[in-house]
Amino acid sequence: MDIKCSYISCKKPASFICHCSDVSIVACSKHFKAHINSSPELIHNPESVFKPLSPILKTETTKALQKTLQNFTESVSTIKETLQCLNRAGDFLVKSLNKRKKICKKYIQGLVESNEFPIASTERYRLSDEVTLKDIEKEMKNVISGLEIEDLKFEAYKLINVLDSLNLTERIESDIEDDRDKWPYLDNKLYFFEDNTKSLVEFNPVSCKSKIKPIEIGEDQGHLAAICEIPGGKVFTSGGFSDTYRENSYIIDLKTNTSEVLPRIRPRMRACATYLNQSIYLFGGWFNNSTCFCDRIDLNNKIVVSISNLPSNIGNTSAVAINDKILISGTSNFLQLYNTKDDNYSIVSRGLTFGTDNLLIQDKNRVILLSKPNIFVCDMNNLENWINISSGASFESTTSKPVIRGRMAYFVDMSMNIYQFNLDTFVLKKMPRFNS
DSSP states (O other): OOOOOOOOOOOOOOOEEEEEEOEEOOOOEHHHHHHHOTTTSOOOEEEEEEOOOHHHHHHHHHHHHHHHHHHHHHHHHHHHHHHHHHHHHHHHHHHHHHHHHOOOOOHHHHHHOOOOOOOOOOOOOOOOOOOOHHHHHHHHHHHHHTOOOHHHHHHHHHHHHHHHHTHHHHHHHHHHOOGGGOOOOOOSSEEOTTTTSSSEEETTOOOOTTEEEOOBBBOOOOBSOEEEETTTTTTEEEEEESSSEEOOEEEEEETTEEEEEEEEEEEOBBBEEEETTTTEEEEEEEEESSSEEEEEEEETTEEEEEEEOOOSOOOSBEEEEETTTEEEEEETTTEEEEEHHHHEEOOOSSOOOOOOOEEEEEEEEEEEEOOOOOOEETTTTTTTOOOEEEOOOOOOOOOOOOETTTTTEEEOTEEEEEEEEETTTEEEEEEOOOOO
């Protein structure tokens, strides 16, 4: 915000700040002269409110401001569009409720005047006019059923996500400090390739919209590849499957839509990619069968390092970074912690039973294990104690890195279905088919 002159009724921008007393004076040129004349006994040592920046800080500050401007511009557009959708969905819901209000009033009037209530009996032969509580409950369900509230809830969630995204302080500080390694939620958006194409889908969790980015890349890409964001506005992708296994790995520049081929990494599918401290980790996965081999990609030197194998062949791996360790889940109820310094694995919980399709989500100081059909949660500092808090989750195999916005986590499965997972209610919802 503009720094305004602190004198009452003055709307001019401030030019100077003076620390001549316990209370600093911020004033425009005119009122600063008046301040000096009114307090000649004080020692005035004025400073300009405009400070010169070093070339590096100037560049970083400009980039941060441009990014903030872009975020505000996108938010304004999304808010306007969402409010229009909210109005339409709200109007439709109000009409439905008013219709049901009339029905309720009509039924009440009928009961008062003639002690009668309409019952649509499904019994072919009914020998008595006697009405049971079951009859009443059935008719009452007909009165309240059919309310279309999902569209309204969906638009409301979108608006909440936009409002949450307007808190940009941490994002700007991160841009200026360029210290993304300390931020565990690196992924800002969902990225995945349309199967057997070179088209990268970018899903924005704030606007809940997708766009297609044609990428200059060596070959058509498949599904269930290991893919994640890395610093510098780039995306790492490796492996996947479409008719055959994809054997190449790339770093994609999201600004230029170009790709850089990496040294050969052992091909696989059904394994997620996890970024930590300028490295990407790949654990197990599937290559004709579940596998145990694991790799670390050193992004500084662009080399591939083989790390310790998993204790057994594990497919459908998911992982989250916890300090210098990585929690890994996978098939056969696999749940272990990899120590990046010691290059070894340790069991964190025994006897936990979960589905083949699974996904780890880090939510502040807790970890959520989303599986089919059960959902488990534990404290990040107590990985041995998992609580089954819900059941009924349904999704297909995924190698997605979840993106969190507000209290919603988003991920994509092998069929390009995008899901919204409520971190408070633990409700999993399939989003409308992605569109551009």
